[in-house]
Amino acid sequence: MSAAMVLDNPWLRGLVIGGGVLGVVLGIVAYAIWFERKFTGLMHQRPGPNVVGWAGLLQPIADVLKLFQKDDRLPAAVDRPLFVLAPVLMLAATMMALAVVPWGWGVVVADLHIGVLFALSITSLAAIPIWMAGWASNNKYALLGGMRAAAQAISYEVPLLLSVTVPVVLAGSFRLGDIVAAQAGGRWFALWPPGPGFFAFVLFYLSSLAEANRIPFDIPEAESELVGGITTEYGGMKFALFYLGEYLHTVVASAIASAAFLGGSDMGPLGDGLHWMLLKTLLLTASVIFVRWSWLRLRADQLMALCWTVFVPGGLVLVMASALWVHLT
Amino acid sequence: MLEAVIFYVFALAAVVLGIIVVTRRNPIASAIALVGTFFFLAGMYAMLDAHFVAVIQLLVYAGAIMVLFIFVMMLLNLREMGEGMVADIAGATTRGILGLSAVGLVGIGIYVGLQGVAGRKLGVAAEGTGTIEAVGRALFGGSYLLPFEIASALLTVAMIGAVVIAKREI
Numbered sequence: 072m073s074a075a076m077v078l079d080n081p082w083l084r085g086l087v088i089g090g091g092v093l094g095v096v097l098g099i100v101a102y103a104i105w106f107e108r109k110f111t112g113l114m115h116q117r118p119g120p121n122v123v124g125w126a127g128l129l130q131p132i133a134d135v136l137k138l139f140q141k142d143d144r145l146p147a148a149v150d151r152p153l154f155v156l157a158p159v160l161m162l163a164a165t166m167m168a169l170a171v172v173p174w175g176w177g178v179v180v181a182d183l184h185i186g187v188l189f190a191l192s193i194t195s196l197a198a199i200p201i202w203m204a205g206w207a208s209n210n211k212y213a214l215l216g217g218m219r220a221a222a223q224a225i226s227y228e229v230p231l232l233l234s235v236t237v238p239v240v241l242a243g244s245f246r247l248g249d250i251v252a253a254q255a256g257g258r259w260f261a262l263w264p265p266g267p268g269f270f271a272f273v274l275f276y277l278s279s280l281a282e283a284n285r286i287p288f289d290i291p292e293a294e295s296e297l298v299g300g301i302t303t304e305y306g307g308m309k310f311a312l313f314y315l316g317e318y319l320h321t322v323v324a325s326a327i328a329s330a331a332f333l334g335g336s337d338m339g340p341l342g343d344g345l346h347w348m349l350l351k352t353l354l355l356t357a358s359v360i361f362v363r364w365s366w367l368r369l370r371a372d373q374l375m376a377l378c379w380t381v382f383v384p385g386g387l388v389l390v391m392a393s394a395l396w397v398h399l400t
Numbered sequence: 401m402l403e404a405v406i407f408y409v410f411a412l413a414a415v416v417l418g419i420i421v422v423t424r425r426n427p428i429a430s431a432i433a434l435v436g437t438f439f440f441l442a443g444m445y446a447m448l449d450a451h452f453v454a455v456i457q458l459l460v461y462a463g464a465i466m467v468l469f470i471f472v473m474m475l476l477n478l479r480e481m482g483e484g485m486v487a488d489i490a491g492a493t494t495r496g497i498l499g500l501s502a503v504g505l506v507g508i509g510i511y512v513g514l515q516g517v518a519g520r521k522l523g524v525a526a527e528g529t530g531t532i533e534a535v536g537r538a539l540f541g542g543s544y545l546l547p548f549e550i551a552s553a554l555l556t557v558a559m560i561g562a563v564v565i566a567k568r569e570i
Binding site: 082150153183184185188189191192193195196198199202203206218221222224225228229245379380383384 | 402428429432435439451452455458459462463464466467468470471474531532533559562563
């Protein structure tokens with residue numbers, strides 16, 4: 072079967088491109104974990120992983136091999152089906168959002184015409200497995216973490232959707248491919264029109280941090296208050312799936328932010344290509360790691376107050392401003 | 401062919417999870433099975449080219465409303481809602497009568513609905529009926545503008561209420 076035939080059949084095309092994208096992104100995620108540890112080491116003035124391979128580059132592989140060999144323990148008092156399902160569902164929900172990300176050069180698994188909405192609704196659905204994990208663990212810290220995750224997810228979904236409405240209004244389409252096309256030639260929505268696009272980008276970035284449970288918004292697993300939050304009772308590969316899901320969420324959110332606000336595969340005068348999209352995604356992911364070691368965790372009530380008193384009204388103003396811009400131009 | 405297979409997988413999963421929703425004693429297990437039902441229903445909407453409805457199903461029902469359900473359940477005392485709860489509400493006979501009448505009502509509803517379309521030729525919806533553009537045009541361009549605006553005003557009021565409540569506690 073020739074390559075053209077594979078690309079003409081939608082099922083095979085989805086399978087090939089989907090498999091490819093998933094493989095590459097999971098590789099990125101594995102090395103994002105390595106990068107985070109190395110970068111943390113730098114900020115702590117210690118070497119970080121440096122034993123396995125050159126500069127510890129084989130560390131992620133060694134970690135995964137170790138995790139696979141671990142005993143798959145199931146605590147006695149857990150709700151078995153929910154406990155086992157939760158990490159798998161959480162990872163699956165996050166992975167599904169990858170389908171609509173346009174990587175450039177036509178590499179996109181399914182450029183749905185509701186792409187942005189699909190990506191955000193499916194990633195926000197990851198809150199339910201997280202809550203499931205907290206409840207099924209039969210552990211008060213895990214349950215508290217799960218409740219916090221649920222509260223945080225429904226609250227931050229509102230500013231997240233409002234912020235992403237700004238590029239949707241400006242481009243006149245929910246399709247991420249169209250949104251990227253509307254930013255061609257360096258007219259990135261984060262830069263042009265000045266104002267709404269940039270603030271919407273900041274809002275999207277911060278709300279995504281909250282949705283992905285990253286510091287400074289990682290109250291669901293706040294280790295200083297909740298032991299390990301939802302992951303308290305998890306070990307081995309099941310724990311690793313949560314860990315992977317969280318990093319994958321960061322990478323997916325970075326990719327969507329790159330496509331919706333930073334021009335996607337477009338790099339102005341430097342041309343257009345998949346490598347630019349990857350570079351932007353990686354830089355945003357790295358910035359999330361930088362944020363982790365630069366800011367302190369918010370309290371649960373501060374987190375909610377920030378969302379409802381600053382982010383939501385701000386998001387509404389931004390949507391109105393962008394609609395006004397489209398109306399006037 | 402493949403679409404039929406996917407349809408039956410989704411349909412079976414939705415029905416099985418729906419049965420789990422009503423047979424579990426544990427309200428949390430029911431709630432989570434309900435999320436699964438919503439998810440597979442959304443998949444079926446997507447297969448019917450009603451993409452907008454599919455995503456809203458995920459975003460609103462499976463996402464927001466289920467999280468609210470869960471919150472309400474957690475605010476109630478779960479221990480009191482354990483095994484004996486259903487039996488405490490009413491005796492076996494009353495429960496049986498209530499259940500059968502519920503089934504009967506749904507059955508009458510389905511029967512009346514089917515009578516309404518019986519003998520009428522059901523065409524396939526035009527291409528793009530369920531897209532976000534078509535839904536947008538129907539909402540903003542058609543006769544649904546006023547109800548839509550009233551609903552959005554209502555939601556804005558609720559949102560302002562949430563902001564006010566959050567602010568008072570700072």
